Amino acid sequence: xxxxxxxxxxxxxxxxxxxxxxxxxxxxxxxxxxxxxxxxxxxxxxxxxxxxxxxxxxxxxxxxxxxxxxxxxxxxxxxxxxxxxxx
Amino acid sequence: xxxxxxxxxxxxxxxxxxxxxxxxxxxxxxxxxxxxxxxxxxxxxxxxxxxxxxxxxxxxxxxxxxxxxxxxxxxxxxxxxxxxxxxxxxxxxxxxxxxxxxxxxxxxxxxxxxxxxxxxxxxxxxxxxxxxx
Ligand SMILES: [Zn+2]
Numbered sequence: 001x002x003x004x005x006x007x008x009x010x011x012x013x014x015x016x017x018x019x020x021x022x023x024x025x026x027x028x029x030x031x032x033x034x035x036x037x038x039x040x041x042x043x044x045x046x047x048x049x050x051x052x053x054x055x056x057x058x059x060x061x062x063x064x065x066x067x068x069x070x071x072x073x074x075x076x077x078x079x080x081x082x083x084x085x086x087x
Numbered sequence: 088x089x090x091x092x093x094x095x096x097x098x099x100x101x102x103x104x105x106x107x108x109x110x111x112x113x114x115x116x117x118x119x120x121x122x123x124x125x126x127x128x129x130x131x132x133x134x135x136x137x138x139x140x141x142x143x144x145x146x147x148x149x150x151x152x153x154x155x156x157x158x159x160x161x162x163x164x165x166x167x168x169x170x171x172x173x174x175x176x177x178x179x180x181x182x183x184x185x186x187x188x189x190x191x192x193x194x195x196x197x198x199x200x201x202x203x204x205x206x207x208x209x210x211x212x213x214x215x216x217x218x219x220x
Contacts (some may be wrong), residue, residue, distance in 0.1 A: 021188035024178075025094070025130070025149070066094050066176050067145070070136040 010047035014056070022055045024062035027069065033060065037073045088123075088153045090189050095166060095175035096145035099132060106146050109171055113150060116162050122154030126196040139173045151193045 013032045014022070022029050033048060033056045035041050040060055043053050063069045097109050110127070117124055130147035139145070154162075159177055166175045180189040 021185070023192060062176065062178065064136075066147075066174060067096065067135040067137055067139060068133075 012047055012049040012052055014052035015049055019052065019055075022052075022059040024059040024066070025068065026059075027063065030056060030060050030063060030069065033057075034069070038070050089156055090151075090153055090180040090186055091122075091159065091177055092149055092151045092180070092189070092192075093162065093166075093175060093177040094147065094149045096135075096139070096147055096173040098140075098171050098173055099142055099144040099146060101146075101171060105171075109169075110148050112169075113148075113162075113166070116165055117150065117152050117154060117158065120154055120158030120161055122152045122158050124150060124152045126151040126193045127200065128196045129200065135173075142173060145173050149196075151189070151196065 014029075019029070024030075033041050033046055033053070040057055043050070046053075048056065060069070064071050093113070095113060097106050101109065114124055114127070128149040128151070130149065132144055132146050135143055135145050159179075163175070163177065166172050180186050
């Protein structure tokens, strides 16, 4: 339910917080743009602006490469609590 | 001279002493390549988001430094051949805006590492990850 509410407000959370740069190690910053399965959420659902979407996409890809967040969450690799890593 | 950060993950099977010497080794490579170390961020033992070389945990360290461009290939070559390093990634901060953000990060890291005892933080992180299992 909380998830659904998140999509309804369509504004860029990063613009709202006046974010100039997203560090890939700052997982709290990435979580607004990740789905429960750690997919990058499209802009039409999150409301991110183009500038911040590109910034966060780059950061998410770096975080994946350094095993800070998973590439995929499938049936074999279920995380008990999907958001435990970025809480 | 360019601005870089390199994150590397050390195997969790090493002892605390061995981990420290691995970190020192990386720092000395940077120094030998005429790089200047600006800050070290000790992220401690963390659970990996996916298995790497049959390991589920790793010891994360990030070094921030300025160095000439050819230093990176030598550093990465040595990291690649080091079997105790599970993974590494270097990020270059090039334009003015990025460098300004980079400096902010370095300041934040050096402030937090000087106020806290890093070895204490590391052992706490180990305990936390063990109790989570
Ligand atoms: Zn924005």
